[in-house]
Amino acid sequence: MEQNKKMCLALFSGALDKLTAAGVILSGAAADDMDIDVYILLQAARAFKKEIASNKDEIKLAENSHLREEFIDSLKKLNVKEWQDFFKEVKEITNAKFHICGLAGKIWGGETLEDFIDISDDIVGISEYITAAQEADIHLFI
Amino acid sequence: MTKEELQALAVTKSVDARGTACPGPLLEAKKAIGTINSGDIIEILSADEGTKKDIPKWANKKGHEFLGIVEEPGYYKIYMKKN
Numbered sequence: 771m772e773q774n775k776k777m778c779l780a781l782f783s784g785a786l787d788k789l790t791a792a793g794v795i796l797s798g799a800a801a802d803d804m805d806i807d808v809y810i811l812l813q814a815a816r817a818f819k820k821e822i823a824s825n826k827d828e829i830k831l832a833e834n835s836h837l838r839e840e841f842i843d844s845l846k847k848l849n850v851k852e853w854q855d856f857f858k859e860v861k862e863i864t865n866a867k868f869h870i871c872g873l874a875g876k877i878w879g880g881e882t883l884e885d886f887i888d889i890s891d892d893i894v895g896i897s898e899y900i901t902a903a904q905e906a907d908i909h910l911f912i
Numbered sequence: 913m914t915k916e917e918l919q920a921l922a923v924t925k926s927v928d929a930r931g932t933a934c935p936g937p938l939l940e941a942k943k944a945i946g947t948i949n950s951g952d953i954i955e956i957l958s959a960d961e962g963t964k965k966d967i968p969k970w971a972n973k974k975g976h977e978f979l980g981i982v983e984e985p986g987y988y989k990i991y992m993k994k995n
């Protein structure tokens with residue numbers, strides 16, 4: 771049987787617009803039956819902390835920050851999922867793993883996996899990311 | 913296939929994804945096609961313009977047979993046969 775293609779995403783941003791973009795891209799990869807490894811780096815690790823992820827006011831826009839409410843309203847009108855729901859659905863459809871960067875976690879006070887939202891699979895070092903990036907058919911940085 | 917031929921197809925499953933924007937219709941198609949048998953025909957209803965190109969490309973890549981699109985006022989019906 772043919773092996774699934776692999777996607778590696780280095781997710782640096784913790785901004786709502788970029789997290790949403792990541793959700794859309796990962797959804798496309800999931801529809802394509804790709805195996806996905808997402809590495810949750812600096813700002814994204816903060817967004818993945820339970821107390822931040824559950825507080826919508828903590829998640830800003832990367833660009834045009836003054837349009838945040840308009841952006842959120844448009845997503846709702848278009849029935850677009852929230853970023854965490856995108857990631858959850860991707861995990862339901864395909865083999866997708868969300869790896870928290872150990873350093874990034876510590877920077878924001880996250881020492882154990884329990885400090886991060888439930889879709890997080892493990893806490894890893896940089897070597898895992900480099901290996902996944904080397905083996906991936908598609909490698910992205912957001 | 914002509915519009916008449918497409919509309920006469922015996923559809924096994926119809927998915928109404930008109931309430932969602934990209935990537936909603938694609939994911940609905942992906943999930944639904946997993947529930948039907950090889951040779952069955954699926955119909956996806958989408959009001960998202962990008963879906964017209966997105967689903968045929970995806971279907972061909974996954975080995976399903978894209979049969980055609982019927983345009984209705986404000987939405988599209990996309991037909992494909994599962995491989």
